[in-house]
Amino acid sequence: MRKFSVIAFILFLPLLLLALIQLSDSLNDPGVTVYNYTKKADRNTKPSVDHTKFDILNEPFADAHAVTAACLSCHNNRHEEIMETSHWRWQRNELLNGRKKAALGKKNILNNFCIGVSGSEATCTRCHIGYGYADKDFDFEEPTNIDCLVCHDKTGSYKKGRGNGGYPDPSVNLNYVSTHVGSPGRDNCGVCHFWGGGGNNVKHGDLEIALLECSRDVDVHMAIEGEDMSCVDCHVTEKHQMAGKLYALSSENTSRVTCDQCHTNKPHQDKILDDHNLRVACQTCHIPFYAKVNDTKMYWDWSSAGELDENGHPFHTPDVDGNHKYMSIKGTFVWANNVIPEYYWFNGIADHQLITDKIDTIPVQMNTLDGSYRDKGKYQKSHQPSKIWPVKVHRGKQIYDPVNMTLIQPKLWDKEEGKGAYWVDFDWNAASETGMAYLGLPYSGEYDFVETEMYWPLSHMVSPAEHSLKCIDCHTRNNSRLENLTDFYLPGRDNNMKIEASGITLIFLAFIGVMVHLICRIIYRKRCPLNQKLEGGNE
CATH class of the missing domain: 1.20.5 (Single alpha-helices involved in coiled-coils or other helix-helix interfaces)
Incomplete structure (x- = not known):
């Protein structure tokens, strides 16, 4: 019997030693170590300049352009930096996956939310950092067309007017705002990025007003009781060029914000976990759910738009949570919260369905995230292999030309009736004809609606470590988070x-x-x- 005990001890000794080593590591864990970042306790939040002391900012302004001129009188040549950014140009030259370079951006890319800005610039440019962008003839070379206040306002009172080409609302006190400016905060970025698509959290699913004052359960980085980080802490900015990519518009694996710029690629003090980082994005484990507070839009059906009430007026119907379930001008919506992401291989390279591209797949892929398990080593397409990413997939049904087999950019907005704007005239044919003519593109005179899909990689609403995914969430045969990724063998999930x-x-x-x-x-x-x-x- 003693011999069997000795043999058993020898067999299980390595497991015992491994457990003791891991216990020692956990007891000696010094906590999260970060680099290239100034912690909240060490930040100097006191403004370096008191703008209320400048006489030029206290004199009456003739208009918003005069505010910019006053800013540039001290911050000389800053307009040259701004005019090189995609925030200003609403496009950048990028190489489409497998194709040639193209000028891509909000100016011309279509989506399956509000479709696109062309023909409706006067209202869509409330989210542009300029004044007077009312149509495609906007002057991008005029420095005083830049809106400094929308990004630097610290009063919380600045806002753009509706249908006003990006000009401030008449209620804004330009002297008060211009004398109370500073580094961009979450509210400055959020006024556009939280509200894209026509409402809070409509598009992204992980960017919304709840992040302005949230707990660690919603986002560990932006939590008020935590580091209370601003967007620019991660989206590092140099000469007004902000790091980061939105793959609804971008296509190249450059200038991306990554977790390892602060956390390194081995943050866990655990080799097994750190090795996952070779093929699994940090976000995959640390963003187990999105839309944690307010709902996000998951489906948008344009084909049902156009119903009017008994008086011939547009209407909207809310769901039980107060979200728009139906709108005459936009159609039918499906919303959800605490959504489990879908998972895809992604290497930072994307493609887009341009308005000139022929439709060859249904659902139409509005953007395509490139990647696969085999995208590694000598088969690697970018400077890193593909990783598994959490993604919001927004599905919809939108207008297209069944003869030319292309998507349609309808004219949606106008102040007046009879100009072809769908939200005013409710005539899809007139809206299609007007919108495509505005772009100088053909329209056959026939329209229909087609299913579409759009992919939004997630990077916000990062959960505390104790709420991140566990091994069993993926390495299981029943309801694995990765059950749709079938191009590789996953221990615990697959039966080979x-x-x-x-x-x-x-x-x-x-x-x-x-x-x-x-x-x-x-x-x-x-x-x-x-x-x-x-x-x-x-x-």
Whole structure:
């Protein structure tokens, strides 16, 4: 019996040592270590300049352009930096995956939310950092067209007017706002990025007003009781060029914000977990749900738009949570919260369905995230292999030309009736004809509606470590988070008879080897010189 105890101890000794090592690591864990970041306790939040002291900012302004002129009189040549940014140009030259370079951006890319800005610039440009962007003839080279206040206002009172080409609402006190400016905060960025698509959290699913004052359960980085980080803490900015990519508009794996710029690529003090980072994005485990507070839009059906009430007026119907379930001007919506992401391989390269591209797949892929398990090593397309990413997929049904087999950019907005704007005239044919003519593109005179899909990689609403995914969430045969990624073998999830038979065979052979060794020791123990010596000594 003692021999069996000794054998069992020898077999389980490595497991015991491993457990002790891991326990020691956890006891000595110094906490999260970050680099290239100034912690909240060490920040200097006191403004370096008191703008209320500048006479030029206290004099009456003739208009918003005069505010910019006053800003540039001190911050000279800053307009040259701003005019090189995609925030200003609403486009950048990027290489489409497998195709040539193209000027891509909010100016011309279509989506499956409000479709696109062309023909409706006067209202859509409330989210542009300029004044007077009312149509495609906007002057991008005029410095005083820049709106400094929308990004630098610290009063919370600045806002753009509706249908006003990006000009401030008449209620804004330009002197008050211009004398109370500073570095952009979450509210400055959020006024556009939280409200894209026509409402709070409509588009992204992980960017919404709840982040302005949230707890650690919603986002560990922006939590008020935590680091209370601003967008620019991660989206590092140099000469007004902000790091980061939105793959609803971008296509190249450049200038991206990554977790390892602060946390490194080995943040866990655990080799097994750190090795996951080779093929699994940090966000995959640390963003187990999105739309944690307010709902996000998951489906938008334009084909049902156009119903009017008994008086011939547009209407909207809310759901039980107060979200728009139906709007005459936009159609039918489906919302959700605490959504489990879908998971895709992604290498930072994307493609887009341009308005000039022929439709060759249904659902139409409005943007395509490139990547696969085989995208590694010599097959690698970018400077890093593909990783598994959490993604919001927004699905919809939108207008297209069934003869030309292209998507349609309808004219949606106008102040007046009779100009072809769908939200005013409710005539899809007139809206299509007007919108496509505005772009100088053909329209056959026929329209229909087609299913579409759009992909939004998630990076916000990061959960505390204790709420991140556990091994069993993926490595399981039932309801694995990664059940749709079938191009690789995942232990615990997949049933590969060859691999499992090989493993069982090795275990069986190892057991036979141990038993044979044990039997030989028992049979031949009398012949062992050491045993004979010990037994002779006992006599």
